[in-house]
Structure formats: C-alpha cells, structure tokens
Amino acid sequence: VATLMDTSGAKAVFFITKEDAQNLKEKKIYLDNKLFLGTIKKEYIIADSTNVSSYKIELELPAPNRFSELIKIEIKDR
Numbered sequence: 001v002a003t004l005m006d007t008s009g010a011k012a013v014f015f016i017t018k019e020d021a022q023n024l025k026e027k028k029i030y031l032d033n034k035l036f037l038g039t040i041k042k043e044y045i046i047a048d049s050t051n052v053s054s055y056k057i058e059l060e061l062p063a064p065n066r067f068s069e070l071i072k073i074e075i076k077d078r
Contacts, residue, residue: 018047
C-alpha cells in the first residue's frame with residue numbers, strides 16, 4: 001500500500017459570496033498581492049453546505065516550493 005501525491009502543480013481553494021460569484025469573470029484575482037493570470041479550475045454553482053451562503057472556487061497554480069501554506073486572496077474590480 002502506498003500514498004502517492006502529484007506535486008507537479010497545486011490548487012488554491014477558497015469561498016466567495018454570492019455577489020462575487022455572480023460577477024467573478026468581471027473581477028481580477030490577486031494572490032499575495034500579485035495578479036493571478038492562471039486558470040479558474042472550478043467554480044461551484046451551488047452554495048457550500050459547510051460554509052453556508054458561500055461558493056467554492058478552485059484555482060490551478062504552478063507547483064510551489066512548499067505545499068499547504070496560506071496565501072492572501074483578494075478579488076478586486078478591474
């Protein structure tokens with residue numbers, strides 16, 4: 001039995017409000033004060049059952065030097 005982990009890339013998972021979810025494509029996303037130019041891997045269109053009234057977003061990221069670190073995520077108007 002083995003546990004395998006793919007460290008060739010990473011993802012950032014966060015939750016946003018209904019208002020931000022409705023116009024996310026019209027906003028800019030910043031990670032640690034740097035403009036995110038990558039891909040939104042998944043936008044959940046149903047509110048999260050644990051984080052009620054929030055919508056889950058997953059971003060596809062390049063592999064970091066160290067995994068499982070917190071990053072600052074900001075959503076700003078263009």
